[in-house]
Amino acid sequence: MHNSQSKSALLVMDMQNSVVSRFVGNEKALLPFQQAIEAARSYGIPVIYVRVAFRAGYPEISSRNKMFGGIASRAGTSAVPETMMHIHESLQPRPEEPIVTKLRVSAFAGSDLEVILRSLQIDTLILSGIATSGVVLSTLREAADKDFALTVLSDACIDADPEVHRVLTEKVFPHQAEVVSVETWVASLSS
Template sequence: MTRRPALLVLDLINEVAHPDGKYSDVCLDQIESRGVLGHARRAVDRARERGIPVVHVVVGFSPGLADWSPASTLFAEAADGDRLILGTWGTQIHDSLKPEPHEPVVAKRRISPFRGTHLELILRSLGVDTLLLTGVTTDLVILSTAREAHDLDFRVEVLEDATATSSPELHEAALTLLRRTADVTTVDAALGRPGTAGENDNEERE
C-alpha cells in the first residue's frame, strides 16, 4: 500500500518548550528529560531529506482575545498576562525546529489543529494520506489530532519518542488511548535511520 505521509509538529512553541515560556511549568521537564526537541528535530530533518512535507501547528489567540474561549478551563490562564498571543515570541516555534520558508504554519485556537483551520485543505492539496505526529501534549493535541484525523480517513502514526506531557504516567495513559485509532511508533521506525533514505521516500508498506 502506498504511503504518502506528512510530518506534523504540534505546539512546540516557546511558551511551552522554552525555559522562559509562560507555560514552561506544564511539561518542560518531560520535554527535556525525554529529549523531545532533539527527537522532533531528527524527525524534521529526515522528513526534509526524504521529501516528506512538514507542517507546523501553533496554538494561540489574537490580540484582544476575541477568539479565546471563556468557557475553557484549559485556556483560562491565557487571559492572565497575555499568554499565547499570536505574533509574539511565546507563540513562535522553538528555534531548534524553525520552519523552512515553504513549510506551512497553521495557527489554531482550540486543542484540535483541525478546528477552525485550513489544515485539512493543506493536507489534501499535498496528497497526504498518513500523518506522523510529534509535539506536546500527548494527552491533548496529539490525542485530539489522532482521533479527528482517523475520522477524516487519514492513517496516523504517533512518534512517541517525539511527544510528551506533564508526567510519564499521563503520557503512557494517552498512548494506551492512542493505540485505539493510531499506530504508536518512533522516529526511527517511521522515518528511518540516518543514511537509510531509499529511492522512494514515500515508500510502500504492507
C-alpha cells in the same frame, strides 16, 4: 507504516516557545523532534508546523472554555508577546514549510490544516508534539474520524505526566494509530 502509495506529512505541533518553555527541561528532549524533521525532509515528506495563537484581546476565547478561558483574564487585553508564538529555535521551519495557527487543542480546530492536507493530497499523518494528552490526543482523534492513516512518534511527544503519556501511547493510541519511536519510523522510510 510507510506505504509507497500513501502520501504522508509530519505534523510538528505546539512546539512554540511558550509551550516548550513550560514542558521541556533540557534541549536533549527535543532531539527526537529534530531527528523526525530531518528524516521527513530527507525523504521528501512535507513538514507542517502547528501552533496555537490568538488575536489581541482574545476574541476567540470563550469564558466557558475551561482550558483557554483563563488566558484572557490573566493577560488582560494585551496579546502574548510574538516571540513566545515562534517555533522553538532548534526546530525552525524552512520558508516553504507551513505554520498553521489553531484556536483550540486539536490541530484542526479553527485552522486551515485540512485545506493544506487536501491540497497536498495527504492521507497519512505522522504526529509529534506537546502535549501527548493535549494536541496529540485531540488531533489523533479528529484525524482518525476524518479517515487519515496515523502514526504517532512516541518519543517525539511530551506530556507533563509521564504516566498519562505511557497510557495514551501504549493503550489508547494503538486503537487508531501505529505508535513507534522516531528511530523505528525513520528505519521504515528506507525499507
